[in-house]
Amino acid sequence: MLAFVPRPVAELPWQIILITVAIAGFGVIVLYSAAGGSVSPWAGIHALRFVVFLTMALVIRLFSENFVKWATFPAYAVFAVLLLLVELAGAVKGGSQRWIELGFIRLQPSEFMKPLVVLAIARFYEMLPIGQARSWSAIWPPLVLIGVPWFLVMTQPDLGTSIAVMTGGVTVMFLAGVPLRLFVGAGLAGAAFIPFAFFFLLKEYQQNRVLTFLDPESDPLGTGYHISQSKIAIGSGGIGGKGYLQGSQSHLDYLPEGHTDFVFATMAEEWGLIGGLFVIVMFGLLLRWATMVSLNAPSRFGKLAGGGLTMVIFFYIAINLLMVMGLAPVVGIPLPFLSYGGSSMMTIMICIGLLMGIERNTRQNGGAGRLAP
Amino acid sequence: MLRPGKLITRNSLNITFNRRTMLIGGAQGLVGAILAGRMAYISIVENERYKMLSESNRVNLTLIPPRRGWIIDRNGKPLANNKADFRVDLIPQRVRDVEGTISQLGNILKMTPDAIDDLRAAMKDARGLQPVPVASGLTYEDFAALSVRLPDLPGVAPQRGFSRQYPTGAAVGHLLGYVGIANAEEYEENKNPLLITPGFKIGKDGLEKYFEPQLQGKPGARKVEVTARGKIVRELGVQEDVPGKPLKLTIDGGLQEFVARRMGRESGAAAVIDCQTGGILAFSSMPSFDPNSFSDGIGRLEYAMLSQDERVPLLNKATRGLYPPGSTLKPMAAVACLQHGVDPEETVNCPGGYRLGNRFYQCLGRHGPVNMVRAIEKSCNTYFYAQAHRLGYDKIAMVAREMGLGEDFDLAGLNQRYGTIPDSEWKMRKYKQAWTASDSLNAVIGQGYVIVNPLQLAVMTARLASGRKLYPHLIPDDKVAPTLPYPPEHLAVAQLGMAQVVSQGTAARSKLPLDGIAMAGKTGTAQVRGFGSGSRGGAGVPWKYRDHGLFVCFAPVEQPLYAAAVVIEHGLGGSRAAAPVAKDFMTYMFDPQKAMDSLLAMEAAWGGDIQQRMAAEFALFRARAEGRVPEAPSEEAAD
Structure with missing residues (x-):
């Protein structure tokens, strides 16, 4: 760093900040086009939110690891209760309810649960005596920690988030050294469970989405419409795209949710394969950074939390992109930094803030066992 | 304990962690590669297809x-x-x-x-x-x-x-x-x-x-x-x-409209043919439907009115209406007689009928001795009974067919019912019975088995008048029709008889009101009730049992330009119902103004032109359908 840059500024994790600014900045450009060439209603707010949440992430970065560890279980408990309240409110009002109206903000507890489950399980394994790392007592408490929020979110019902919660938690268990054969066994059991879940846990619209995914031609005007229009938008963009502000699929409303879940298709129509590869590469860099952070972390908590948080971020990106390209069912998971929407950006930024904190902690401790970035 | 005996240390956990992190990282990289590959596939390989789909979305x-x-x-x-x-x-x-x-x-x-x-x-x-x-x-x-x-x-x-x-x-x-x-x-x-x-x-x-x-x-x-x-x-x-x-088309629009209007409130059909080409000048079946209403998608009520009308407006009577032609076939029969050696000057005495065996066949009058021309002029049945008895109808039927009767013409899109010109072979085939002299007598005066459509009558007249085998057509063509295989002097006898029908015979009241242009014609009255049932279909019977009135004609007599046939259903008689209509539209061909003036006077008495009358009928029908007006007593009861 240049000598005249003050130390706190120089020490900021510029690499990751630049990556997120690049993706979110591109998001602003895409949302400007999605609104038909207008800052309102999406592009301006998106930029503003990004600044706010990036600032929040930089603040989270400053939390000491001890503070994070201390706060993990109480925070987990609070949000588990909030999830329950949401569930009860939904039961009273009828229909599915996902947030608590706090007046000034809509609080969606399931969003906070994604990083919190990861932190809680990482904290649990840190506290677990090393000798028990492969015992039953290393398995059932994390399953409870995952299971409670998973069940509450699943019954909201929010299929995407419940899978995200589970994926983050299970990843931490995997990284903590739980025997591999358990995962294989659980995988088989899960496969056996799928028919049950499909018929008894999913609501009809969710079942339709899965069926449509398996056979998109069966319902070209209903649920399959999303996927076919998304593929048309991406495919018609070609290598170089139709040109900025020239996307007919998004501007003429053929592409549903073109500013939220299907923002990648909006982008790809106008920027083509080049724009798509840019986004994929930037996300690749972000995940590589996050993976390095967890590998380099000196503490077990830092390692496990870092790995789990990386998976949460990856989960968003992968599921969304698989969905818009017709490789996964429509589950309503937004694309980080590109999709318009506050909750998901907040969740991702909490994850990134925590990862930045782990990285800062690593640096302060001299980077024990540090691998080359 | 899951796997006892294996020593777990912080270091071994770290190694596991690193390994598994690498595994996850690798899996993530693989997903990234799949995504990039998938996107490249969609946007490069399938680009053309999706471009087309995108265009078909956008462009309507x-x-x-x-x-x-x-x-x-x-x-x-x-x-x-x-x-x-x-x-x-x-x-x-x-x-x-x-x-x-x-x-x-x-x-x-x-x-x-x-x-x-x-x-x-x-x-x-x-x-x-x-x-x-x-x-x-x-x-x-x-x-x-x-x-x-x-x-x-x-x-x-x-x-x-x-x-x-x-x-x-x-x-x-x-x-x-x-x-x-x-x-x-x-x-x-x-x-x-x-x-x-x-x-x-x-x-x-x-x-x-x-x-x-x-x-x-x-x-x-x-x-x-x-x-x-x-x-x-x-x-x-x-x-x-x-x-x-x-x-x-060969149609004359003015004549077409005039004929339709002149039919007035009657039910019937008329066809006018150009005697030089065979082109159809007018072709009318009334009452009719308004094709404007049909083309707009006709209302149920209007359709109901048309389909319930006993005058059958939905049937094209000019080609699909079959009628016994009655005496209108006599000029044709005369040509057949001449063809088989009958001397036109030979007379037959008409005592008011003809005796065949123990049956007496009625004539319409007592004409005394009549030759061929006079027999046509007076429409003497006796003369033709005698000739048919002598020659047999088979010989007359051949001429009838040569004149276009019983023929299915090649007419664009016009569905025809072509009727019957009977002969002995036909009767044997159809009824397994031998032809009798009585059949010949009935057939020669256009009754019995004989049944034809109005267009055929017009064609017959056009051929008689022109001496050529004209074919009726609607699309102009340059084909020259061949001459009929009959000597002109034979046809001249029939033409003279028809000229006298109008000048002094049965249709004398229907002379053209024009100087120097005369019409030739032949009236016909066809019974609706079985011939010989004893009851004539006169004015005293319900409409649907009354006799049909027919008239065939051509004009001018000397150099025929137009030939026509008119059928007025249940019109009581050819001279009374059909000939006046023919007179008026023939007049129209030579002096449209004069003809139109007399038509307008008639329409005033009928309650307006076709459109006004149809509108009035529809209004009445609608009122009845809605129960605002009680059903009118039927015509039968009124008579």
Whole structure:
């Protein structure tokens, strides 16, 4: 760093900040086009939110690891209760309810649960005596920690988030050294469970989405419409795209949710394969950074939390992109930094803030066992 | 313990962690590679396909129905043309609330209750994209009022276009047919999208149907950019339609209309043929239907009125009405006699009938000794009974067929019933019975088994008058008809007899009111009740049992230009009902003004022209259907 840059500024994790600014900045450009060439209603707010949440992430970065560890279980408990309240409110009002109206903000507890489950399980394994790392007592408490929020979110019902919660938690268990054969066994059991879940846990619209995914031609005007229009938008963009502000699929409303879940298709129509590869590469860099952070972390908590948080971020990106390209069912998971929407950006930024904190902690401790970035 | 015995240390956990992190990282990288590959596949390999899909999303191609080719008469006057029109259709598939849409349309367009009922019934049977016509001929104000409310009325398709118009209405109904919206079966045949374009119509009957390929034309197209919700963003281009080719007929439009109007309140048919070419000049069956109403999609009530009318307006009587021709065949029979050596000057005594065995066949009068010309002039049955008895009918039947009777003509799109000219072989085949002398007697005066259509009578007359084997046709051609295989002096006898019918015989009251132009003709009265049942069909019996009146004629006598046949159903007699009609339209051919003046006077007495009378009839029918007027006592009871 240049000598005249003050130390706190120089020490900021510029690499990751630049990556997120690049993706979110591109998001602003895409949302400007999605609104038909207008800052309102999406592009301006998106930029503003990004600044706010990036600032929040930089603040989270400053939390000491001890503070994070201390706060993990109480925070987990609070949000588990909030999830329950949401569930009860939904039961009273009828229909599915996902947030608590706090007046000034809509609080969606399931969003906070994604990083919190990861932190809680990482904290649990840190506290677990090393000798028990492969015992039953290393398995059932994390399953409870995952299971409670998973069940509450699943019954909201929010299929995407419940899978995200589970994926983050299970990843931490995997990284903590739980025997591999358990995962294989659980995988088989899960496969056996799928028919049950499909018929008894999913609501009809969710079942339709899965069926449509398996056979998109069966319902070209209903649920399959999303996927076919998304593929048309991406495919018609070609290598170089139709040109900025020239996307007919998004501007003429053929592409549903073109500013939220299907923002990648909006982008790809106008920027083509080049724009798509840019986004994929930037996300690749972000995940590589996050993976390095967890590998380099000196503490077990830092390692496990870092790995789990990386998976949460990856989960968003992968599921969304698989969905818009017709490789996964429509589950309503937004694309980080590109999709318009506050909750998901907040969740991702909490994850990134925590990862930045782990990285800062690593640096302060001299980077024990540090691998080359 | 899951795997006892293996030592777990912080270090071994770290190694596991690193390994597994690498595994996850690798898996993530793999997913990234799959995504990049998938995207490259969609956007490079499948680019063409998706580009096309994207274009077909964005660009909406609306067909512009082609203007239909005009149908014009021999002088270029339109018998069917197109008028600029504001119209509204409903596209069933896009209508969300059928009841609500119909009632709103009813309000905006001020539709009558039975029109709304018709629309409701039509919507019940409608499926898919097949347009259901709501109204046409809207004023600009109604059209504009509707266009403003379109966003709330999905499935309503207002359109500016052209619609078929028949300026003379009912006068050309049976001649031209009509047009209409293609039905589901017609669309299923080749799925031509033009067929379900609102405002597009195809020929459904008559010439309109037969000449559909020529009249149809090529549709234009309007390319517009539309949003997913169907809102038009901008127009990308318009390709004009290519109108269908005009169809020229041999018809004389003025005569066609005059004949139809002159038929007045009678039920009947008439055909006029050009004696030089065989071209059909007029071709009328009355009462008729208004092809304008049919082309707009006829209302149920109006259709009910037409189909319940005992005068059968939906039947083309000129080609599909079969009548015993009565005495109109006598000139033809005379030619047959001459052909077989009968001396025209030879006389037969008419004591008021002819005895055959123990039966006495009536004549209409006691004519005394009559020769051939006089027998025609006075329509003496006895003379022809005697000749038919002598020659046998088979010989006369051959001449009848040569004259076009019993023949199915090659006439574009006109469905004919060609009737019967009987002979002994026919009777044996049909009834397994031998021909009798009595059959010959009945047949020679156009009764018994003989049954023909009015067009055939006109053709027979045209051939008698011209001496050539003319073929009736509607599309002008240059073919020269061959001469008939009869010496001109034989035909001259028949022509002279017919001239005397008008100058001093049975149709003497129907001389043309013109200087120097005379008409020749032959009356005929055909019994509806079985011949010989004893009861004549005179004025004292119900309408439907009264005799048909027939008349065949040509003019001018010396140099025939026009030949015609008229049948007035239940008109009591040829001289009384049919000949005056022929007289008037023949007059029209030479002095239109004079003929028109006398027609207007008659129409005033009949209660207006065809359109006014049909409107009045419909109003009465509607009132009866709605129970506002009690059923009128039937004509039978009144008589």
